[in-house]
Amino acid sequence: MAFVALVTSEAYPNLYEDDLLLVRALDELGIESRPAVWSDAGVDWLSFDALVIRTPWDYFIRLREFRAWLDARITSGVRMCNSSDVLAWNFDKRYLQDLAVAGVSVIPTIVVSRGASPDIVARARARGWNDIVVKPTISGGGYCTHRFRLDDADTYRDDIARILEDRDLLIQPFLPEIMSQGELSLLFFDGVFSHAVCKRPKQGDYRVQFQYGGTTESADVRDEWIADARACLFAAPSLPSYARVDGVTCDGGFVLMELEVFEPLMFLAQHPAAPARFAKAIQRALAVGS
Ligand SMILES: Nc1ncnc2c1ncn2[C@@H]1O[C@H](COP(=O)(O)OP(=O)(O)O)[C@@H](O)[C@H]1O
Ligand SMILES: [Mg+2]
Numbered sequence: 554m555a556f557v558a559l560v561t562s563e564a565y566p567n568l569y570e571d572d573l574l575l576v577r578a579l580d581e582l583g584i585e586s587r588p589a590v591w592s593d594a595g596v597d598w599l600s601f602d603a604l605v606i607r608t609p610w611d612y613f614i615r616l617r618e619f620r621a622w623l624d625a626r627i628t629s630g631v632r633m634c635n636s637s638d639v640l641a642w643n644f645d646k647r648y649l650q651d652l653a654v655a656g657v658s659v660i661p662t663i664v665v666s667r668g669a670s671p672d673i674v675a676r677a678r679a680r681g682w683n684d685i686v687v688k689p690t691i692s693g694g695g696y697c698t699h700r701f702r703l704d705d706a707d708t709y710r711d712d713i714a715r716i717l718e719d720r721d722l723l724i725q726p727f728l729p730e731i732m733s734q735g736e737l738s739l740l741f742f743d744g745v746f747s748h749a750v751c752k753r754p755k756q757g758d759y760r761v762q763f764q765y766g767g768t769t770e771s772a773d774v775r776d777e778w779i780a781d782a783r784a785c786l787f788a789a790p791s792l793p794s795y796a797r798v799d800g801v802t803c804d805g806g807f808v809l810m811e812l813e814v815f816e817p818l819m820f821l822a823q824h825p826a827a828p829a830r831f832a833k834a835i836q837r838a839l840a841v842g843s
Contacts, residue, residue, distance in 0.1 A: 555603075556600070556601055557585070557586045557587075557602055557604070558598070558604045559576070559589065559605050560591050560609055561591070561607055561609060562591060562592070562610055567588055568607065570822075571818060572821070575819075575821060578829045579832045579835065582836050589601075591612075592619075598626055601631065602632060603634045604632070605835060606635070609816055610693060610816065614696070616719075623644075632839070634795075634835055634839075636793075636838075639790055643812065643814045644691065645691050646689075646692075647721065649809070649811075651788065655788035657784060663676055665722040665723075667719065669717060670714070670717070673706060677703055682724075682727075683703050684729075685703065685726060685727055686698060687716075690722065691720050695760040727759070728803065731759050731801055732759055736751070736752045736799055737751055737752075737800055738750050738797050739774060739800075740796070740824075740827065741793070742830040742831060742834040746782075747824060747827050748824035748827055749771070749773070750769050751770055753768055753769075777806075777807070778807040781806075781809075782807060782809075783798075785812045786812075786814075793814040794837070795831055795834055796813070796817070797818070798812055799812075
């Protein structure tokens with residue numbers, strides 16, 4: 554019987570509720586799974602047939618510690634799902650630049666390297682942006698993400714300097730559609746579209762995450778958006794077993810916010826077939842090369 558770890562964090566020792574549907578679906582395929590907290594030194598990671606990264610949602614806070622953990626797992630040769638090449642590439646939002654080069658419609662993005670002291674106002678103004686978002690290249694759940702008008706940039710100077718002491722930063726124009734239309738998440742298993750949801754911020758906010766009061770509902774999406782989202786998957790180092798493609802629709806087109814193939818919430822509860830599709834994708838990953 555295959556045995557997989559669902560990698561999680563101290564805050565979610567019994568997983569996030571959505572993944573309990575995955576546990577049941579794996580069980581139905583005869584795959585035993587167990588939540589395993591990445592920072593628990595007592596876990597024997599090599600005792601599993603695969604590690605499925607699910608809810609280590611403190612990784613961007615305990616960044617160096619987590620990166621050392623991840624690198625050690627990759628070096629150990631234990632099977633990772635998604636695969637280690639996909640994980641390593643998707644860890645840092647600099648991958649957005651690779652996707653832009655591959656022809657994906659990405660939110661225009663300036664990357665500022667750690668340690669730099671850029672004139673953010675001048676750089677944004679040069680691109681014609683007045684309302685911007687700054688966020689670390691390694692982050693999740695809206696961590697250290699700020700939106701402001703250039704006239705208010707002084708208020709954020711210290712926050713930005715603090716981020717840049719520690720990690721790289723992205724500057725993007727603020728897309729107001731996030732507030733009017735919400736953010737679409739398209740969910741894929743082995744490159745096959747499964748379902749879609751629309752995430753909306755609470756009144757007055759622009760962050761769609763549940764941590765900030767955002768809400769989620771099922772969404773119908775156009776075929777061309779599915780095709781655009783799917784194209785991102787084929788620009789990854791290898792095809793992800795599971796993927797979430799987040800974007801905003803602007804003038805009828807799909808613009809990528811984020812390709813989440815590291816630890817995406819998959820919104821399994823939003824589609825009755827989704828848990829079984831996820832479990833089958835893991836089953837296929839277990840079969841590769843064995
Ligand atoms: N350029 C942007 N325009 C509008 N909203 C944005 C922009 N960038 C980020 N956001 C908001 O902040 C949230 C977090 O940003 P995101 O890039 O998805 O990083 P993460 O989810 O990894 O924290 C998004 O879901 C969205 O609500
Ligand atoms: Mg996001």
